[in-house]
Each structure stands twice: as C-alpha cells, then as structure tokens.
Amino acid sequence: MASHRFNPTFTDNVISAMGKNVNPRFRQLMASLIRHVHDFARENELTVDEWMAGVQLMNWAGQMSDAKRNEGQLVCDVIGLESLVDEITFKLADEAADAPTATAILGPFFRPDTPFRANGETIVRTAPTDGSGETAYMTGQVVDFATKKPLVDAVVEVWQASTNGLYEQQDPGQEEFNLRGKFRTDVEGRYSFYCLRPTPYPVPDDGPAGKLLKLMDRHPFRPAHIHIIATCDGYKPLTTxxxxxxxxxxxxxxxxxxxxxxxxxxxxxxxxxQAGLELTYDVKLVPDKTSKA
Amino acid sequence: MASHRFNPTFTDNVISAMGKNVNPRFRQLMASLIRHVHDFARENELTVDEWMAGVQLMNWAGQMSDAKRNEGQLVCDVIGLESLVDEITFKLADEAADAPTATAILGPFFRPDTPFRANGETIVRTAPTDGSGETAYMTGQVVDFATKKPLVDAVVEVWQASTNGLYEQQDPGQEEFNLRGKFRTDVEGRYSFYCLRPTPYPVPDDGPAGKLLKLMDRHPFRPAHIHIIATCDGYKPLTTxxxxxxxxxxxxxxxxxxxxxxxxxxxxxxxxxQAGLELTYDVKLVPDKTSKA
Structure with a gap:
C-alpha cells in the first residue's frame, strides 16, 4: 500500500482510532474517505497553503448556503459528483430491474412545496418580460416499465428556469411557483400542461463553484432542460x-x-x-417491491 | 483503471472538460481530487442520501466559521489531514536540509496580532479562577540547526489554552491575549517566560467536527501542548x-x-x-536559501 516516503502507518493510525461503537457502513465510508483524502495529499505533496485554500473554499460554500441556495451541492455538481452518485443509484436499480426511465440529478432548485395544477393548465404564470420564450404543450403517459400498463393517479412534478436563466426563487420578477407544477395522471395515465421550451442557462457563478469553474477554464452553462419527479403508489420515485x-x-x-x-x-x-411546439414524453416507473401498495 | 461496472469514461470526461488556460499545478490537483472523489463514490456505491449528508456537513462547517473559529479546518484536523500536510511539508524541508526542529500543525486558535512581551515576563495574565494550574518557567535558545550558532533577535511566539480547556478568544473570562506572547531572543539567542504547565482539553465538539468524532466513537481530547512559531531573518519560519x-x-x-x-x-x-516547574527547549531553524538576509 505505502509506496511513498511518508510515515507508512499514519493513515492506518487515523482509521484505527475509530472506536468499537461505530455503524459499520459509516466506518466503511470514513475509512475509505480518509484513505482517499490522505492519498490525494501525499500523491500531490499538498502544501499548507493549498490545503488552506481548500478549507476556505469549503467554508465559503457553507456561508453562501441558505434555504434557497445550496452552494456545497453546486461545488459537488461542477466536479460531477452528484451526476456520478445518480449514475450509481440508477445502475443499482437497473441491475435489480431492467430499463426504466433513466435518472438525473435533482439539482439545487427543487422546492418541496410546489402546488398541484389541473391537466392542460400552463405553468407559465409570469411570461418572460423581454418577449422571448416559445410555448410548448407537453404531454405523455406514466406507465409500468415492464407491463406498459398506464398508471392512474401518478404525480408528475416539473420545474424549469425562465428564459433569463433564473428559477422563480432566484428572481423577484417571477410570481411564486412560476414554471413549476404538480400534475396528477388521468384514467389513461396521462398528464399534460403548457410550459416554455427550455433555454440554456449558467449555474450561479458568484461563489466557490463559479470560482472553481473559472480556475478550470470551463463555462458555467447547463443545456436546456426540464426537471421531472414522477411518483406513484407502489412504484419507486423517479427524479430526472x-x-x-x-x-x-x-x-x-x-x-x-x-x-x-x-x-x-x-x-x-x-x-x-396557445402553443407552436409540442413534446410527448412517457415516464416508465419500476414497481417498488418493498412497498405494500 | 476502470475495474468497476459504471460508465468507464465519466471521470475522464469531467477531468478533460478543463480548458487550456488552467494553471498546471491547479490542473494536477483538480484532476487528482476528481479521480479520488469519484473512486470513493464508486468503491462505496455512495447513495444520494449519504452524499447529501456530506454536503450538509460541509455547509454546516462553513456556517459555524468566523474570524474566531475555523470549523472547516477542524473537520480536516480530526481526519488527520492538517497533520499529514504538515508531515509532507516537514519531510520535504528535511530532505532538502537535515534535522531541524520538527513541525506541527498551526491549529485553529492562532492569532496574528499577539503582542510582544519582555523576556522573563509571564503570559499568565488571567490566572485560572478555580485555583488549578501549575506555573512553569520556559526558556531556551534559538539556534541555526547546522552550525548551532545562537540566533539573536529571533522571535518566539507562543500560545496555550487555560486549564479550563479554552483559549482566550473562546472565553470571556480571560483577558485578551492571555496565555499568548511574542519574545525576542537576546544576545545569546535566549528567550524566557512564565506560562502554565499545559493541560489536555477537548477540541470544540458542538459542530460537524464533534459530530464526526461522536459517529467515529472517538474522544475529542488533545494532549497538553504549547504552540510555538519561531521566526528569524534569513531562516525558514517554524510552526510547531x-x-x-x-x-x-x-x-x-x-x-x-x-x-x-x-x-x-x-x-x-x-x-x-514564581514557578515550581521548569522547561528548557531549544529551537533549531533552517537557513532560507531563497532569502536575501
């Protein structure tokens, strides 16, 4: 293990300092984390100044975070960690099942208190003030991924940024819950609503995530997308x-x-x-075998 | 490299997203950090909930940090990272030189604005109110580690916690700069002052570092110690x-x-x-070849 010229027992000492009364999964995670962090420091001969720059960046992320913004999450996102954890989760589900709808990250702009709207309603409560934005009619069925049976009373929750790149909670010019909505599928398992054709936008780059992006000579843009969470009794929830x-x-x-x-x-x-564009998108859910429904 | 069942190109894609205009050292550090963080997630099949618990802990550390407290640093300390970075720094200096005084971590309680005091003075400005505490006379020479020549006008800065386990900035009951002082060596390279025999104390455990310690079934205590920074024109500064x-x-x-x-x-x-105990401690400094002095 220790093919370096530093104290060969240091890392094992730190790991074995853990006591007897540790949750086994937590012990595994901390041992692995300590080993990787120490290897990172040794392999790169990390200096005190470099380490302290990392500490300050980590503290800065916490100081910028509040109920409306999670900068620690965004720092993870720009180094691909949230997407990787999502891939791991999907792969494990996929191995257990077959090929339901692929997952994607939740992102930092989800709100748990989004209201229900009727099928066929629009989520565009505040139109872009600069006249930009194309309206689209989005519809589809929520189905059991294996049997293709339509799922009645499933809930499809969607959210998107406006054409100025801002979600409603970032933008005082947008009505609360603008471009957000929950829809319940009808007897055919169908949902429908009007929305904006999504447009690309930069992730917030005034904090540590933005600083990292600049130092890595990368742009902050995300491709145009609509967030979806689909849930149904007896099925695993899907975030994509x-x-x-x-x-x-x-x-x-x-x-x-x-x-x-x-x-x-x-x-x-x-x-x-009402709309010059249309998008049909079916959502395939996997039965939750641990559920009683 | 990719002996796992997840997307084998994901990590390389994240690393190669860095543009052309990146500082080479920063590119090396980020590439290595991304690789270790991703390997950690894959090896442990990190779940979304586990990852998010880590994000919240990181944000919490930032939110607890201010001018008097660096919780991000403390989180690193309890997983041995500051001591490891210190060992790397000392090893590199040692390889370049020989065997000067070993280094140790700065810790989160250093204050840059500590006042000078005369040799022979005491740093005990507020005595422990419970009558505990043994007074010690500490003295020694600052010398060139190779020639043993005493160094005149070197500065020895010291700080220590009181017997209640608190540094003065943590404790309204202690006078400002209690148990801190800077001393200039005399014509024989000698410094001297009165201090307390140090006592063990717990690191602050009301934040994420304390939470990690509890989850790891570890105690928060540090052995009794006195912090020292020694500096002298033409020599490398020493923190120990x-x-x-x-x-x-x-x-x-x-x-x-x-x-x-x-x-x-x-x-x-x-x-x-004035004192029933005595400690003689010589400090050996290494010439700084990059300095003009």
Missing part, C-alpha cells in the same frame, strides 16, 4: 431531467447530467393558439 | 507544538499532531517563588 436535442451545450453540460436516453425532440404543433 | 510527556492523551491525540521529537519534560524548579 429531459434535454432539448437542439441545445448547443448538450455535450458539455457544466454538471455532467446529460444521458442519451433523456434527450427529447420538440416538434411543431398545429391548430393550437 | 511541544507536548508534555506525562499526558494521558499522548498516544491518541484527536488531531494526530504528536511526534516523538516534540515530547518534552517539565522538571522541578527550585528557589523561584
């Missing part, structure tokens, strides 16, 4: 995002969340004065 | 700590900072009404 195939950032998402199966096509919609 | 050989926590320091060469013996002092 769908991406517009025409977006220029599809291959270089600043948080690495794009998967091929989540890329969708907006097509022309005719005869609807 | 000295430890009392009689301390019960010498082999299980909560921040892993003890080195054998830093363990000292307090001996009986006779004929001095």
């Amino acid at each position: 995002q769908i991406f517009d195939r025409k977006d220029p950032y599809l291959t270089n998402d600043s948080v690495f969340a794009v998967k091929d199966s989540l890329i969708v096509d907006f097509v022309e919609r005719k005869g609807d004065p | 700590q000295i430890f009392d050989r009689k301390d019960p926590y010498l082999t299980n320091d909560s921040v892993f900072a003890v080195k054998d060469s830093l363990i000292v013996d307090f001996v009986e002092r006779k004929g001095d009404p």
